[in-house]
Amino acid sequence: MANSDILLFSSSPHVKSPKTTKWIMLNVCIALLPSLIFGIIYFGLKALLLVAVSVLSAVVSEFIYLFITGKKFDEIVKQFDYSSCVTGLLIGLTIGTNYPIYAPIFGSAFAIIVVKMLFGGTGKNIVNPAIVGRIFIFISFQTVITAYLSPNIASISGKTLDTSATALAGLLGQDGVQIFPNLSNWDLFLGTGLSGCIGETCKLAILIGAVYLACVGILNILYPIIYVIVCGLFTVLLNGFDFAFFLPSILSGGLMIGAFFMATDYVTTPNTKIANYIYFFILGLLTAGLRQATHMEVVSFAILLMNLTVPIIDKFIYHRPFGYYKPKKEAK
Amino acid sequence: MKKTNIKTIAVDGLITSNPTFKLVLGTCPTLALTTLAINGIGMGLAVTFVLICSNLLVSLLRKVIPNQVRIPAFVLIIATFVTVVRLVLDKFMPSLYSALGLYLPLIVVNCIILARAESFASKNCVLYSMADGLFTGLGFTFALTVMGAFRELLSSGAIFGVKLWDFEIAFFSSSAGAFFTFAIFIALFSYIESVVKKQKKIKDYAELVKLKEQSAFVGTTEAK
Amino acid sequence: MMSFFKSLWFKCTVVLLAIAVVAGGLLAVLNNVLAVSDKERTTRAIKAIYGTEMAHEIIREYDKNLFAETNDIKYQKYENEYGEITNVYKITNETENCVDYLFKSTGINGYKGGTITLWVKLSVDYNQNYKITSIVMESFDKQTLMSKLDANYYEGFYKDIANEMQNYFTADEKDTSNTLNVATNATKSSRAGANAVNCVIKYVRDGETL
Numbered sequence: 001m002a003n004s005d006i007l008l009f010s011s012s013p014h015v016k017s018p019k020t021t022k023w024i025m026l027n028v029c030i031a032l033l034p035s036l037i038f039g040i041i042y043f044g045l046k047a048l049l050l051v052a053v054s055v056l057s058a059v060v061s062e063f064i065y066l067f068i069t070g071k072k073f074d075e076i077v078k079q080f081d082y083s084s085c086v087t088g089l090l091i092g093l094t095i096g097t098n099y100p101i102y103a104p105i106f107g108s109a110f111a112i113i114v115v116k117m118l119f120g121g122t123g124k125n126i127v128n129p130a131i132v133g134r135i136f137i138f139i140s141f142q143t144v145i146t147a148y149l150s151p152n153i154a155s156i157s158g159k160t161l162d163t164s165a166t167a168l169a170g171l172l173g174q175d176g177v178q179i180f181p182n183l184s185n186w187d188l189f190l191g192t193g194l195s196g197c198i199g200e201t202c203k204l205a206i207l208i209g210a211v212y213l214a215c216v217g218i219l220n221i222l223y224p225i226i227y228v229i230v231c232g233l234f235t236v237l238l239n240g241f242d243f244a245f246f247l248p249s250i251l252s253g254g255l256m257i258g259a260f261f262m263a264t265d266y267v268t269t270p271n272t273k274i275a276n277y278i279y280f281f282i283l284g285l286l287t288a289g290l291r292q293a294t295h296m297e298v299v300s301f302a303i304l305l306m307n308l309t310v311p312i313i314d315k316f317i318y319h320r321p322f323g324y325y326k327p328k329k330e331a332k
Numbered sequence: 333m334k335k336t337n338i339k340t341i342a343v344d345g346l347i348t349s350n351p352t353f354k355l356v357l358g359t360c361p362t363l364a365l366t367t368l369a370i371n372g373i374g375m376g377l378a379v380t381f382v383l384i385c386s387n388l389l390v391s392l393l394r395k396v397i398p399n400q401v402r403i404p405a406f407v408l409i410i411a412t413f414v415t416v417v418r419l420v421l422d423k424f425m426p427s428l429y430s431a432l433g434l435y436l437p438l439i440v441v442n443c444i445i446l447a448r449a450e451s452f453a454s455k456n457c458v459l460y461s462m463a464d465g466l467f468t469g470l471g472f473t474f475a476l477t478v479m480g481a482f483r484e485l486l487s488s489g490a491i492f493g494v495k496l497w498d499f500e501i502a503f504f505s506s507s508a509g510a511f512f513t514f515a516i517f518i519a520l521f522s523y524i525e526s527v528v529k530k531q532k533k534i535k536d537y538a539e540l541v542k543l544k545e546q547s548a549f550v551g552t553t554e555a556k
Numbered sequence: 557m558m559s560f561f562k563s564l565w566f567k568c569t570v571v572l573l574a575i576a577v578v579a580g581g582l583l584a585v586l587n588n589v590l591a592v593s594d595k596e597r598t599t600r601a602i603k604a605i606y607g608t609e610m611a612h613e614i615i616r617e618y619d620k621n622l623f624a625e626t627n628d629i630k631y632q633k634y635e636n637e638y639g640e641i642t643n644v645y646k647i648t649n650e651t652e653n654c655v656d657y658l659f660k661s662t663g664i665n666g667y668k669g670g671t672i673t674l675w676v677k678l679s680v681d682y683n684q685n686y687k688i689t690s691i692v693m694e695s696f697d698k699q700t701l702m703s704k705l706d707a708n709y710y711e712g713f714y715k716d717i718a719n720e721m722q723n724y725f726t727a728d729e730k731d732t733s734n735t736l737n738v739a740t741n742a743t744k745s746s747r748a749g750a751n752a753v754n755c756v757i758k759y760v761r762d763g764e765t766l
Contacts, residue, residue: 102499106501114512136503139502139503139506139508140500140501140502140503140504141501141502142502393571393575396571397571398564398567398568398571400564400568401568401571401572404572405571405572405575408572408575408576408579409575409579411579412579412582412583415583416582416583416586419583419586419587419590419591420590422590422592423590423591423592426600
């Protein structure tokens, strides 16, 4: 066994790349920092506390799980690849500041232990752990939460949003009537005066993070853009070709953070380019359609559903080897 | 072939072929009714009663009922007892009756009862069949009660209606939570069973080694 | 001829028939013994509403045979376009200083023409202000999604109707401005429930015996 340090056995391809899982995950963490910073500016130090608790409990629950399964401490530290940090960050960023402090603890622990570790750890989960963690919190502690808090910074346009609902809730007609958000699109983009979750109100910060990820070559930025645009266009279509719906629908709710950081998880997206186009296209249709049908924010549920279809998509769409031709069916 | 006696029947019904955790039968009431521990007990006991009575009658009539019409005959017998349970519950326990609701008449098509009638009662004597009904029913009751208590505790902070703390995770009262709880309990049950089996194997092996040593010792002395 | 009696299908039929007859006989006897009478159901409903049993004065109690015999309006069934009322009881509530009327009202026009039967408690204080204070489900027929009719749904009826009792409840999903709208996701079932309550309101407005 001692030789394993000297000799490394691995299957082909033997390509050296700096892009290890650790490096990628660390970069995703960095890309999420702008959202976190804007979240703290908008919602105060409670936001930082919630996100920190979320990240900490995600990492701790991974450690505890590995410890129970009989790994030694230095082994655990050695294999630690920041992916649970990403999960914890995403869960922390997709809850509101009025959530109780135990909500992210339970959400992160559930996401890491049930969704990630029980399926075999990083890279083997069938759905995105952060999505499931968020949905767990959403289902479990919905009774505690009545409304999202509005941020400390007033809107540019000087108008205020009705505090009882988020911009999206009004847009989707959650209370039976469609109310157009009375904030300007710039407000929706910057998240000023907009109530919502810590990380999802400021779309500018999300885009900064996404551009960073695209620059270091982790994220193919085309995919989430397809998702967002299809979602917006389908909303327009469903509302009788009213293009006034386009920008508000893509700029409100959790669509941006879902598209750029959650849907694009390597593990839970298809393998080939064409399959990815199809995946994100259907995801856009599903999100817009379900939003219209349920009058709720369904980005996380839509991504969860599409995550489950990835194996099917991969089964039918795969790389044809060079020079491959379809074998002719034998005549009967 | 395993020898049939009351002890093996009891172990079978409660543990090795526990209807819920090992055979995964009757999942519909298991998933739907385990929101409260008391519902689990009520449903479990109703099923136990029907199981004992139907096993008794099926076993009594096992030589009379022709093989070709055994299933309709079993269903007739089971349906009779389910109706009896419904009448009794409606009269004496209306609150439980309304809590169990639709799942009470559905006991008729509960596969546990049909399975026990088909695979055990139609082949064994009356006493054993009744014991089998009792222990299978108790195994089902145990499973439902444990799951119900777990879900009740987490989803409303209470156990058997007694409030322990004011903290709730609504996930466990939803149907997703039902599936989750079910899976967790099946895994836990199998794990405990495998550990016990392993311990038993080690013990058996140690005894075997001891016996061999003794016989070897006897053999050598005899050779001398 | 003998071969007919020995044939398999004859034996099968006889066995099945025998089981059915014995089971049927047993159930018939048990049904007689264990049947829950209307009176007991009324006591149960009162217990569900008040927590204890209360002395009640019968104002209306539908009984077809007794009505044919005595022609007393007390035993007649009340019907209108919303449904029918079979039982009305008067309970003097000393603690809350008012008179309660308990109606067993069946609302029509539910899912697939099904009905919902509710026990509706209407409290009348000494200023003749009417208010629905409690509703308990008795039974339902052909309704789906009954779990949607939760405590929240019944809350929608507990409004001060005051002394005129002019307005009826509606169950229309699209109509949100109306405060008397009690629509849930199960629109048709909630309509039947609203009809049952409306039937009571109409009963009082029509000046039927109270």
